[in-house]
Amino acid sequence: MNGWLTPMLATHTDRRFSDENWIFERKLAGVRVLSIRDGWRPQLWSRSQRRIDDCFPEVVEALAELGGSRFIADGEIVAYDGSATSFYRLQSRLRHGGPAANSQAQVYYYLFDLLSLDGAEVTHQPLRERKRLLRKAFHYRDPLRYTEHRERDGEAYYRQACARGWEGLIAKRADSPYRAGPSGDWLKFKCVRGQEFVVGGFTDPQGSRLGFGALLIGYHDEGGRLRYAGKVGTGYDFATLRAMRDRMDAMTQADNPFADEVAEPTAHWIRPEMVIQVGFAEWTRDGRLRHPRFAGVRMDKPATQVVRETR
Template sequence: MTASVNGPLDRLPDGRRHLLRPAGTAPGSPMLATLSSRRDFDEEWIFERKLDGVRVLATRTEDELRLLSRGGKPLNATYPEIAEALAMQDRHDFTVDGELVALWRGRTDFARLQQRMGLTAPAAVRASRVRVTYYLFDLLRLDGYDTTRLPLRTRKRLLRDAFGFRPPLRFTPHRNHYDDSLLDQACADGWEGLIAKRADAPYVHRRSTDWLKLKCSGGQEFVIGGFTEPAGRRVGFGALLLGYYQDGRLHYAGKVGTGYDTATLRSLRRRLDGLERQRSPFADGEVRERAVHWVRPELVAQVAFTEWTTAGLLRHPRYLGLRDDKTAHEVVREQPAGRS
């Protein structure tokens, strides 16, 4: 293919031009990383900070700019400052991928981001004290061309050249070499971990082993299937009962009773009351708790934990917040790929 292009695409070497294709209208689903315990990497990988936020695709054509969640939910009303910053860019035809975060003392804070997630009323958004930042890390479309077949290094170079990065937009930097100290330092600095990406890989609209999650500690999403009554002076509820799907059935993963403030306990109880049902949604016989309220398995919670026990339950779980960018049936137990 001989492409007649403008701007940053003009600087593509001839050996890359044939990988461009006319772009379609829909951005597609985002590329997803695979959890891995691998720690041996050659020079064909790059390493980015694992950000603790929500995935956002941003797409613009001549007459429209849209922010979309991982599941395709529109987010312009929730994060108007991000939409405005992207609208002010010189480029008028693009799709970018990135992570939207709330920073607190130099670290991403998912609990803080929770205070912005779900707000859509302009007055409520303006009144919020939570400032958000959009870290861009990939380029899927530019000036009418689909760039997903280009190698990752090339896409990141185009991304950096095509956009101006001023708050609230940031370019996601990367390291080119790995050793154990890189992950150790990321964990010591309070990061979630690293994302290892194969530098010559194309962008695919699915989960792939070309992107690997290297985590500092356990943590993933779980489906809320019930809750216990509060004890003593506690309000709202005692603990959430968590699960994940396997072979179409919801399996119990344990309960989480820490990580809530009083406002969260009250507001979440109101939502749970509206989902209450008579029977357990979990696979038969897996839950031994008493005085349980069962709920329809619709809400998804982000939970940190230290490890899985041999009984298949969470050790030292801590609630971080609800996720509205993932559906319950997407939630499975994450299994790390091998170390080789």
């Protein structure tokens, strides 16, 4: 395959269903990664086209040992906090570019799709056939894992997923080809609310807190305007507060990047380029987040692609 292929992306839905023409996989909270090998050492690429081999050297070694000489595979690198995947536990890896001394998080690479094998493109093949090829293309042992799926019964599997504390499921049309970008052939069944947001500013810290008080966040509407969604003041540790403040100080600008007025007297505006993951209870009627909590900085999604997923 020549050139960059944007990963296929799932679309959010509030409809849960069972269908013999669909398969259902666990939704993982990690970093989306395309792994590419063309006769040389495997490479890891985020969906924002950032090379991240140095962040996960054990995954590169596993792909080199357990895969063939030519492939392009799609998957998610995750870390666990108990039985749940935790995007937050990946943060030090992404910040420091490797297994940092202060990070003991063990990671796993879950492969769920195959784009090319032995120099032949397979994106036009039905998903079930691509998964069959993927299963045979690698020898699976940690940190390399195959993403299992459930046939037909999405509703019962969704109830089990939520009871187990999972983020949710990804429903995929079984005969669908692999297409770049968002697709209605892949759907997200979420157990908890959460999505990416763009940081447009921050407030001053109060009391003994260092770094900043809260992040001012938003999303792009259909016209491409950045709409204000509220502020996120919880979920940070000391290292995150300090690192993010240093980064934001290099991104300052004079003007409010939001299309809405933001009534924050200590607001500092930044270029709307940083993307973060936020969990929250619900959207309010005036388009703000209720009980938002910071979950991590995302390196794998361009800010221009961040839109509101749930109503």
